[in-house]
Amino acid sequence: MQNYLPVLRNCPFFTGLTDDEILSILHCVSAAKITRHRGSYIFRAGDSTEVMGLVLSGSTLVIQEDLWGHRNILSKCNTGDFFGEPYAATPGAILNISVVAEEDCEILLLNVKRLLTSCPTVCDHHQKLIRNLVSVLANKILLFNDKITHVSKRTTREKLLSYLSAESIRQSALSFDIPFDRQQLADFLCVERAAMSAELSKLQKEGLLVTKRNHFQLLTR
Template sequence: MTEILASELFCGIDEKAAEDIIGELGAYEREYAPGERIFSGDDKTTAAGIVISGIVCIENVDFRGNTNLIARLGRGDIFGEAFAAASVPMRVDVTAAEQSRILFVPVNGLFLSSELPLMGRMRENFIRLLAEKNVMLSAKLECISKRTVREKVMTFLSMQAARGREFDIPFDRQQMADYLCTDRSALSAELSRLKKEGIIDFRKNHFVLMDAENK
């Protein structure tokens, strides 16, 4: 139960209340092996998934087979909530990147009357998460709408640097290329140029945006 409380969906909800809410909503748990598909693009679901443990990738694959990485989620993160609430097909693939445990929470019950005192808080959390997901997707759209690989990279890194000019990103190179909708070799070449020019420094997934005086 403590793993579930890591999710923002249960923010402000204690363990006993969470157990009661989970029971009333009819939530259930599933385990997935590395590479196992949780949802496919044409699936419909009535439940949001919460990552209890492991890593889950949200991807879109176009008709040419190109992969567009939308998000990489870990413990406490939630997925599928908007599709479940809207009752529409997923339009994305959800895959376990490693051994993962997922709690599925049916969302329809959130909007029904309940005698549980903290169900209202759960509903507020759910709406806030929908808004935050919209902001996240808007940020991705801002990155991939740029014309050049350099613009995409610098937009992405600048967003990541909002919490400080030195940071780790949650992607390896292929995942970063997929997220920015570009070719991995083109991405690697641009990163090398930016490093050579003294604009950034990096080692694996650790990046630094350089100060003007450090260039």
Template structure:
């Protein structure tokens, strides 16, 4: 796949730029697209990195690593998401997070130093890109708060319901795309067997319908339970 086939102008990072302005920015900063296969570590914890990545195609996940090497799943990254920002902007901070591709992905890497130094040359283009960056950082904070909200729920059922409601708002449909059971259990920080049992109970009670890669809550049944 060529870089001009990735639909980069549709990404939030380039919102407000014309096709010609986007191409000019990419050429001047030396930004380059790279393909990664499913299961590849796109970024590794504690490694140095001088680039901001823009997920142009596919999905990835954030994996937080503690000092003992144990990993926990953070939020999911979808098309348009940014990665590598902390290690690129704060090189002296030992970032404990990795990024792993959960499907084949394409990432546009923008050198952070060149991004900063391009301001005097680009004027309007630079201002728009930096505004889009600030919006992206704010949205990332929202995702972190949503993750904390999910994990603060008292029961596994409450965690799953809130998780699905959040994704429904994000995807703008009640039939939401979800990861496999292993990955979902990691995101909800629970035992996979317990999650499977809870999903089975919710299906029996008419609260949940699901397929291989989707789930849909029955909002009326949820209101009755409450």
């Protein structure tokens, strides 16, 4: 696990912990590394889990799919991001999301139940870790609230402008990259790709933005 310390140090879950404390807590929560190829499922809707995942390399998509293959992207997880925390922290909870590898990736699985019960070694950093977990969960709630704000807009145009405006504010720039390709952006905003592409063309013609692939520049008058 020492090879992954550079990633773990920068992860909010391990904020305030030394390298020795990080390695100790990995043992405490029965950390296990797995690898998954692009397109492989890590978690599937309908299952339950006692572990949450931390992306060590690559990226994953947290999605919802119906029986007809329609996909709703809830979030994208890059190196250092977590997924599955609420379900792992709720014994017996059934997943209503799936997590799929967007590209070849390495995942660290952590047993949350071990974290939420008294640590057998009574480690000093156990309370730090619980506080960090609460912070991670709170941030995840904020991200999902943002998504609800975007998808609750009535039209594709309004959804696009809501999302792009929020990304501009989040990145403190009018020129920025987004983490999605065109299909993924359509799935994230719950719109048809063709309709979204047509709306982006209109917005460019109206002088509101310039875009190429996943790069956007918002123009103000």
